[in-house]
């Protein structure tokens with residue numbers, strides 16, 4: 540039996556406990572939704588103030604050069620790079636994940652089409668359980684290209700290797716599934732896809748800042764991901780795209796805006812691709828929210844992804860065990876793998892009244908979220924989640940379930 544005392548002892552021994560101080564979290568809130576919107580780094584406030592009053596207010600247009608605005612998508616990309624195992628000048632922080640998926644997939648298809656051995660391939664492969672925007676963007680590309688492309692949607696991670704065959708042009712996989720927290724084996728699937736002659740793009744929305752990622756070691760082809768989830772960059776902050784050096788010369792994407800041009804300020808009447816990571820850019824970026832990505836990344840410089848991973852697994856293990864210990868008589872189904880090798884940094888639990896239960900938890904200050912069908916989703920962010928948070932969350936959940944303190948007639952909000 541795990542006791543409250545055991546949990547407070549885990550906090551006392553926690554090497555990362557002091558990092559919680561870096562975040563502004565309301566005192567009465569147990570925040571288990573950093574997988575959807577990361578918490579606010581306290582320093583983001585003064586940083587935003589500096590950008591608005593100094594860089595914008597005082598220095599005005601001079602800031603494009605003086606403050607490095609023009610290069611900021613790439614300079615912040617270099618700050619982010621170590622978290623995902625990318626090299627220098629391989630990451631751009633820009634646009635949204637949806638837009639970056641479009642650019643990466645279109646760019647990868649273009650490379651395949653210009654390679655004699657893969658030119659005839661027309662299959663784009665992903666998982667049916669992928670985050671919908673990933674699938675929707677693939678559908679959009681298929682219709683737009685109107686060139687015989689087909690989507691192959693794979694139903695289970697176990698079927699992926701078999702489904703990635705020599706007909707596949709491009710594979711788009713999300714490393715950690717948003718709904719279940721299932722983590723794919725990036726190195727093995729990358730090697731397999733490339734043996735079949737496919738190019739592989741990794742969506743790191745639920746892995747960047749959540750689990751160790753080494754794109755270079757995995758020899759992946761392209762990657763994209765969010766900054767507003769585990770990287771704590773702020774609501775709607777620009778996403779990232781990784782184009783490794785090995786592909787930069789051949790990488791072109793259809794959003795050929797002036798920021799992707801070799802020399803944008805020569806104002807030439809025709810497009811010349813930059814031929815480096817700038818080729819992944821399109822146009823002017825939202826400088827204020829882009830700049831705050833840097834505030835989100837600051838906490839990661841005080842620790843390592845390996846330490847974050849150890850604590851993440853300890854938090855999710857504890858949450859699973861406490862639920863088993865205290866809620867065994869309720870109809871809860873664990874949707875997240877117990878196997879550490881296949882678990883991201885979240886725990887998903889299905890309950891027939893999942894939406895009502897999650898709303899009752901939120902009412903009592905335990906913030907998780909809900910995803911169809913029936914799934915209560917809890918994200919664990921080792922930078923600011925304590926072991927006592929886990930104890931209290933399960934304590935409140937137990938009380939809600941034991942006394943049916945939830946309203947099954949509740950209408951769903953627009954965002955669940």
Ligand SMILES: *Cc1c(COP(=O)(O)O)cnc(C)c1O
Nearest residue numbers: 635636637670672713717742744
């Ligand atoms: C959160 C998430 C997105 C979000 O895309 P946006 O363009 O930021 O809305 C995309 N893909 C995955 C896998 C996600 O988890």
